[in-house]
Amino acid sequence: MAMTRFIKTTLAALVSSTVLLAVFASPALAQIREHNLKFGTNLAEVHPQTVGARKFAELVEKKSGGKITTRVFGTGSLGTDQQMVSALQGGTLDFVAPGASIMVGQVKEFSIVDFPFLFNSNEEADKVFDGSFGKMLLDKLPEKGLIGLGWWENGYRHTSNSKRPITKWEDFQGLKIRTMQSPVMLDLFNGLGANATPMAFNEVFTALETKTVDAQENPLAVIASSKFHEVQKYLSLTRHSYNPFVFLMSKKTWDKMNADERTVMTEAANETKAFQRRISREQEAGNLEVLKKAGMQINDLTPQERARMSEKAKLATAKYATAAGDNVAKELYAAIDKARAQK
Numbered sequence: 001m002a003m004t005r006f007i008k009t010t011l012a013a014l015v016s017s018t019v020l021l022a023v024f025a026s027p028a029l030a031q032i033r034e035h036n037l038k039f040g041t042n043l044a045e046v047h048p049q050t051v052g053a054r055k056f057a058e059l060v061e062k063k064s065g066g067k068i069t070t071r072v073f074g075t076g077s078l079g080t081d082q083q084m085v086s087a088l089q090g091g092t093l094d095f096v097a098p099g100a101s102i103m104v105g106q107v108k109e110f111s112i113v114d115f116p117f118l119f120n121s122n123e124e125a126d127k128v129f130d131g132s133f134g135k136m137l138l139d140k141l142p143e144k145g146l147i148g149l150g151w152w153e154n155g156y157r158h159t160s161n162s163k164r165p166i167t168k169w170e171d172f173q174g175l176k177i178r179t180m181q182s183p184v185m186l187d188l189f190n191g192l193g194a195n196a197t198p199m200a201f202n203e204v205f206t207a208l209e210t211k212t213v214d215a216q217e218n219p220l221a222v223i224a225s226s227k228f229h230e231v232q233k234y235l236s237l238t239r240h241s242y243n244p245f246v247f248l249m250s251k252k253t254w255d256k257m258n259a260d261e262r263t264v265m266t267e268a269a270n271e272t273k274a275f276q277r278r279i280s281r282e283q284e285a286g287n288l289e290v291l292k293k294a295g296m297q298i299n300d301l302t303p304q305e306r307a308r309m310s311e312k313a314k315l316a317t318a319k320y321a322t323a324a325g326d327n328v329a330k331e332l333y334a335a336i337d338k339a340r341a342q343k
């Protein structure tokens with residue numbers, strides 16, 4: 001009897017110490033300390049940018065056993081994309097995932113993300129950004145005080161305006177159009193005969209409402225979630241460029257983290273990337289429906305007119321291919337060819 005009790009107690013002790021050992025030996029949880037982090041987004045709660053941020057926060061919390069929390073501040077409440085990037089560099093904000101275009105102000109090679117009419121499919125874009133070309137761009141960020149945790153999707157950009165349907169590039173002539181703060185975009189639309197004004201995203205709705213500008217261009221998810229349909233009549237599916245979001249982390253925050261905490265960051269970032277792109281793509285057809293129902297007059301371009309617009313657009317990019325460095329443009333085109341060949 002006594003012997004049985006002894007065996008039971010010993011067994012129980014053994015089991016619990018094994019459990020304890022397993023907990024302490026788990027590499028993922030062993031060295032994780034408490035961190036309270038902040039993620040700023042510029043778009044509405046329903047937009048995949050903010051949905052992605054919330055997903056990342058959830059995954060990080062789960063993977064860190066509740067020790068690392070991330071508060072999400074959506075809808076531009078912390079300022080413009082540029083202001084949030086500066087806050088990351090200063091260490092007062094931890095994450096932001098802006099349209100990659102604005103990074104051209106700091107890393108000249110980022111100009112290529114705005115080259116028009118590059119990709120034939122989402123899969124091609126994913127392969128180029130997830131491959132060595134995208135890595136080459138992300139590798140230029142640490143010297144600017146930023147860590148690139150990967151590429152999310154903003155989407156294919158289309159044009160809305162208050163004047164007329166755009167069915168051919170000549171229809172851009174004389175249109176006052178807001179562009180992102182990207183010289184490629186500025187030259188692209190000026191090259192099509194529009195009068196382009198670079199502007200932070202946060203000012204766009206008011207600029208359209210007050211008719212300071214006639215037009216803007218963005219993916220359907222941005223147009224619908226920022227309610228541009230309330231102040232724009234025409235939507236033309238120009239699909240003139242594919243815009244990735246670049247998911248950034250403050251290098252100051254990264255430098256404070258140990259190896260296990262960094263593993264949590266990169267694992268959560270990789271899972272969020274797949275999730276974020278999936279919901280961005282799932283929402284697209286629904287967004288078109290929303291904009292149609294809201295009364296926008298929507299038109300597509302014929303393949304001939306899209307080809308003519310693409311030809312005309314090339315004039316704007318030649319200059320930036322040189323400015324980004326000859327090899328960068330060459331590497332980009334090689335990466336696209338490779339992605340196409342893999343199909």
Ligand code: TK8
Pocket residue numbers: 041042043049081097098099100154180200201217218219222243
């Ligand atoms: C949101 C922006 C925006 C972009 C723009 O962070 O500025 O037009 O498309 O959606 O990055």
